[in-house]
Amino acid sequence: MKLGFIGCGNMAQAMMGGIIAGNLIPADEIIASDGYKPSLEKTKENLGIHITMDNKEVAVNSELIVLSIKPQFYDVVIKEIAPIIKEDTIIITIAPGKTLEDLENQFGKKVKIVRTMPNTPAMVGEGMTAMCANDLVAEKEMKEVKGILEGFGRVEMVPEYVMDAVVAVSGSSPAYVFMFIEALADGAVLQGMDRAQARIFAAQSVLGSAKMVLETKLHPAELKDMVCSPAGTTIEAVKTLEDRGFRSAVIQAMDSCAKRCKDM
Numbered sequence: 001m002k003l004g005f006i007g008c009g010n011m012a013q014a015m016m017g018g019i020i021a022g023n024l025i026p027a028d029e030i031i032a033s034d035g036y037k038p039s040l041e042k043t044k045e046n047l048g049i050h051i052t053m054d055n056k057e058v059a060v061n062s063e064l065i066v067l068s069i070k071p072q073f074y075d076v077v078i079k080e081i082a083p084i085i086k087e088d089t090i091i092i093t094i095a096p097g098k099t100l101e102d103l104e105n106q107f108g109k110k111v112k113i114v115r116t117m118p119n120t121p122a123m124v125g126e127g128m129t130a131m132c133a134n135d136l137v138a139e140k141e142m143k144e145v146k147g148i149l150e151g152f153g154r155v156e157m158v159p160e161y162v163m164d165a166v167v168a169v170s171g172s173s174p175a176y177v178f179m180f181i182e183a184l185a186d187g188a189v190l191q192g193m194d195r196a197q198a199r200i201f202a203a204q205s206v207l208g209s210a211k212m213v214l215e216t217k218l219h220p221a222e223l224k225d226m227v228c229s230p231a232g233t234t235i236e237a238v239k240t241l242e243d244r245g246f247r248s249a250v251i252q253a254m255d256s257c258a259k260r261c262k263d264m
């Protein structure tokens with residue numbers, strides 16, 4: 001197998017979906033293991049990958065192994081696979097707070113490790129993933145892994161010290177954005193709009209605004225100013241958001257998020 005996933009939940013399925021749809025690795029060269037058989041079988045049915053209940057089968061048969069279990073299960077899974085992985089296997093991690101040094105110590109031997117942080121928009125091919133690696137991973141191997149991760153969105157190489165910031169700004173941020181979209185829809189419902197239509201108006205406005213930031217490369221404050229007419233409607237809304245500490249709430253939420261990474 002080219003690519004193996006240990007843990008076949010939300011992130012693993014999102015990553016596999018993009019990789020297969022982008023023809024980066026064919027489904028019959030991907031294998032996934034999980035402790036829960038019905039969800040594995042459903043993934044096999046949807047994506048056509050190989051499945052197993054045995055993590056070791058993934059470990060011995062894959063060139064690249066994604067550890068797609070929750071952080072609290074990293075210890076037990078690493079203990080299980082460390083004795084049997086081959087020297088040239090590349091381990092890809094996606095958990096917050098698990099540093100390259102921690103991981104190397106847990107494996108207890110020289111292992112090629114690529115530490116990444118993806119996000120759930122990978123499910124629709126619009127993921128944002130950060131990556132860094134230990135010294136054993138050659139530049140050519142980094143490029144290969146990057147190419148695979150690009151199957152489900154954008155990828156940036158980062159120095160490891162910014163990984164907690166990455167979790168706050170992209171790994172976890174879809175949750176805050178969904179809360180914002182939900183709140184926008186609620187606000188429109190309050191003004192009398194139908195719920196289903198409100199959700200479309202809210203989501204499309206967030207999508208379009210994000211695209212403007214990426215495509216115009218203008219500062220977000222400049223784009224905000226373009227919406228605020230003098231004595232108009234928008235500046236009234238901006239005033240209320242500033243009064244209620246909107247930006248400060250976001251920054252403080254991200255600070256809590258990054259602090260949690262350090263405790264994991």
Ligand SMILES: NC(=O)C1=CN([C@@H]2O[C@H](COP(=O)(O)OP(=O)(O)OC[C@H]3O[C@@H](n4cnc5c(N)ncnc54)[C@H](OP(=O)(O)O)[C@@H]3O)[C@@H](O)[C@H]2O)C=CC1
Nearest residue numbers: 007008009010011034035036068069070071094095118119
């Ligand atoms: N969700 C997100 O937005 C993001 C998540 N991540 C990271 O991705 C990783 C996976 O998260 P996510 O996909 O959300 O989690 P999920 O709970 O959806 O998936 C994890 C899967 O691993 C299975 N599992 C648990 N223990 C084992 C084991 N010993 N061997 C094999 N499989 C096991 C779980 O089964 P069961 O449910 O039966 O226990 C579950 O199906 C985490 O490290 C998370 O921090 C990173 C970026 C974004």
Ligand SMILES: O=C(O)[C@@H]1CCC=N1
Nearest residue numbers: 095096167171172173
């Ligand atoms: O909440 C979490 O811990 C994971 C990591 C990033 C997004 N979800």
